[in-house]
Amino acid sequence: MKKITLALAISSVALFAGKDVTPVTTPAVEVPTPAPAKISNNGVDLKIGTLGVGLDYEHYFNNKFALRANLNGFKLNKTKTIKGVPFKGKLKLFTAGILADYHPWATSFRVSGGLYYNANKFDVTAKKSGTVTLNGTTYNLGDIVINGKIDFNKVAPYLGIGWSSTESNGWHLTADIGVMYHGKPKVKLNGKVTGGFYSQSQLDQDLKVKENEIRNKIKKYKLYPVISIGIEKKF
Numbered sequence: 001m002k003k004i005t006l007a008l009a010i011s012s013v014a015l016f017a018g019k020d021v022t023p024v025t026t027p028a029v030e031v032p033t034p035a036p037a038k039i040s041n042n043g044v045d046l047k048i049g050t051l052g053v054g055l056d057y058e059h060y061f062n063n064k065f066a067l068r069a070n071l072n073g074f075k076l077n078k079t080k081t082i083k084g085v086p087f088k089g090k091l092k093l094f095t096a097g098i099l100a101d102y103h104p105w106a107t108s109f110r111v112s113g114g115l116y117y118n119a120n121k122f123d124v125t126a127k128k129s130g131t132v133t134l135n136g137t138t139y140n141l142g143d144i145v146i147n148g149k150i151d152f153n154k155v156a157p158y159l160g161i162g163w164s165s166t167e168s169n170g171w172h173l174t175a176d177i178g179v180m181y182h183g184k185p186k187v188k189l190n191g192k193v194t195g196g197f198y199s200q201s202q203l204d205q206d207l208k209v210k211e212n213e214i215r216n217k218i219k220k221y222k223l224y225p226v227i228s229i230g231i232e233k234k235f
């Protein structure tokens with residue numbers, strides 16, 4: 001009882017003396033915030049799509065803006081009949097592009113725009129057997145040679161969307177979906193009489209008519225679809 005009375009007395013003296021008897025509190029411990037993911041400045045993509053096999057190099061300025069350069073190419077032999085003329089064709093794809101990529105939400109989704117140097121073309125040679133009728137004149141294909149070419153504007157604007165990781169170093173999937181405006185296809189046919197009793201001037205005139213027919217048939221194809229998928233190495 002004496003001990004309790006003594007403790008109360010000491011507390012009362014301290015209180016009346018104006019001393020602070022507030023309990024000591026422990027300082028709060030700060031939890032460190034995780035650092036944001038590191039953005040890789042560069043990437044190299046190997047892809048395949050409607051422009052052929054491609055290689056991209058891209059440089060990121062931050063997690064929203066990047067600049068990309070690419071090369072694409074492919075070759076394919078194809079037999080096709082165009083407006084009644086049986087052709088052996090060689091499809092040659094070659095493009096080189098400079099594109100700007102914008103990631104609006106700093107995620108893998110991007111909007112892309114830019115320009116391509118467009119050397120895509122289709123070289124054709126008429127088959128050597130059978131007959132063909134040009135502007136009402138029937139020719140033996142063994143007695144004439146017909147060569148032609150279909151190509152497009154050399155400078156082609158591009159607009160599309162895609163996906164490309166903006167995260168740190170490593171391997172990632174990449175994809176693009178868009179369109180390249182290559183303008184009205186350009187058609188050119190040339191012929192030569194090598195036998196028989198055909199007139200060279202008549203053949204030239206008949207080929208000019210056929211050339212216009214082919215041009216009118218494909219003139220609406222001003223846009224080229226660009227679809228690709230690939231793998232990307234960020235560093």
